Amino acid sequence: MSTALKILVPVKRVIDYAVKPRVNSARTAIETQGVKHSMNPFDELSIEAAVRMRERGSPKVEDILALSAGPAKCVDVLRTAMAMGADRSIHVELPDSSAAGELEPLGVAKLLAKVVEKEDRNLVILGKQSIDDDSNQTGQMLAGLLGWGQATQASKIEFEEGGDKVSVTREVDGGVETLRSPLPMVITTDLRLNEPRYASLPNIMKAKKKKLEKKSLEDFGLEAGNRLKTVKVEEPPARKGGGKVEDVDGMISKLKELGAI
Amino acid sequence: MTNPALRQQVINIYKELLNLGKEYPLGYQYFQTRLHNAFASQAGLQDEEKIKKAIERAEYVKKEVEALYYLKRYRALRQRYR
Numbered sequence: 001m002s003t004a005l006k007i008l009v010p011v012k013r014v015i016d017y018a019v020k021p022r023v024n025s026a027r028t029a030i031e032t033q034g035v036k037h038s039m040n041p042f043d044e045l046s047i048e049a050a051v052r053m054r055e056r057g058s059p060k061v062e063d064i065l066a067l068s069a070g071p072a073k074c075v076d077v078l079r080t081a082m083a084m085g086a087d088r089s090i091h092v093e094l095p096d097s098s099a100a101g102e103l104e105p106l107g108v109a110k111l112l113a114k115v116v117e118k119e120d121r122n123l124v125i126l127g128k129q130s131i132d133d134d135s136n137q138t139g140q141m142l143a144g145l146l147g148w149g150q151a152t153q154a155s156k157i158e159f160e161e162g163g164d165k166v167s168v169t170r171e172v173d174g175g176v177e178t179l180r181s182p183l184p185m186v187i188t189t190d191l192r193l194n195e196p197r198y199a200s201l202p203n204i205m206k207a208k209k210k211k212l213e214k215k216s217l218e219d220f221g222l223e224a225g226n227r228l229k230t231v232k233v234e235e236p237p238a239r240k241g242g243g244k245v246e247d248v249d250g251m252i253s254k255l256k257e258l259g260a261i
Numbered sequence: 262m263t264n265p266a267l268r269q270q271v272i273n274i275y276k277e278l279l280n281l282g283k284e285y286p287l288g289y290q291y292f293q294t295r296l297h298n299a300f301a302s303q304a305g306l307q308d309e310e311k312i313k314k315a316i317e318r319a320e321y322v323k324k325e326v327e328a329l330y331y332l333k334r335y336r337a338l339r340q341r342y343r
Contacts, residue, residue, distance in 0.1 A: 191338055191339060204280075
């Protein structure tokens with residue numbers, strides 16, 4: 001009989017994808033005050049993947065744990081995660097992000113490794129990257145720290161007969177690649193994995209009754225602290241308008257002028 | 262409306278649609294007025310079959326709006342991360 005899945009889905013609260021980010025006046029970070037935040041879209045995919053595993057029923061999913069590390073407002077994304085189908089969640093509270101800076105991927109990976117150990121998980125599904133700092137590192141680092149197999153950018157996840165091996169399809173240049181690994185493993189999700197459901201009103205209400213634990217980094221024996229320092233954040237240069245040319249000769253002379261031919 | 266069960270269903274779907282409208286691209290106000298008008302225009306329905314049909318239509322609209330949100334986000338992300 002296959003082992004029951006105990007899934008960990010870490011989620012991140014990021015600036016909403018539809019908001020145009022602005023650099024703050026000190027040019028050290030993106031302005032986050034008074035900006036709409038929501039769950040990282042790639043994390044929604046991973047929650048959906050976990051919930052669909054349960055709905056498929058084989059192998060059995062014992063429990064889906066959502067986790068978020070960040071300021072107090074991260075509770076909102078955890079509630080969304082639970083409304084989408086996670087069973088319970090842990091909020092690792094960090095001081096307000098503006099002061100201490102948020103955790104780096106390595107910090108997050110260390111934290112997740114501790115959580116996996118403490119909560120006895122055998123599958124971690126992460127979004128491949130967050131849409132705010134686009135590091136695309138946490139899943140890989142976590143797999144390294146745990147010594148587990150990893151399948152990044154999954155576009156399809158299937159359990160083999162019996163359920164102890166997982167086949168993951170990834171979209172690579174010019175085709176698809178299929179990986180097979182026994183549990184436990186780390187999977188990161190790509191955009192085409194599934195279509196995340198919308199958290200319906202009744203489910204949002206039900207999610208309020210689900211268990212949400214508050215923890216701190218110290219509870220896991222970790223300290224906040226970053227190795228990297230953001231030196232400067234700048235907006236990309238504004239796009240310059242194009243020019244019109246009269247005819248072919250005009251275009252050729254223009255191209256020569258620019259040194260293109 | 263006579264049947265209390267149906268009445269509850271109508272109220273529920275109205276609330277769900279309102280909740281969905283909070284993220285509507287053209288603004289909540291736009292969505293809310295249109296939603297209100299759409300429901301108000303059907304308020305006089307007495308025939309249970311017709312009410313059920315109208316609820317079905319509301320469910321359909323709900324699915325469409327959800328699909329709209331999904332597609333909007335999917336396209337935005339695809340454009341960014343292709």
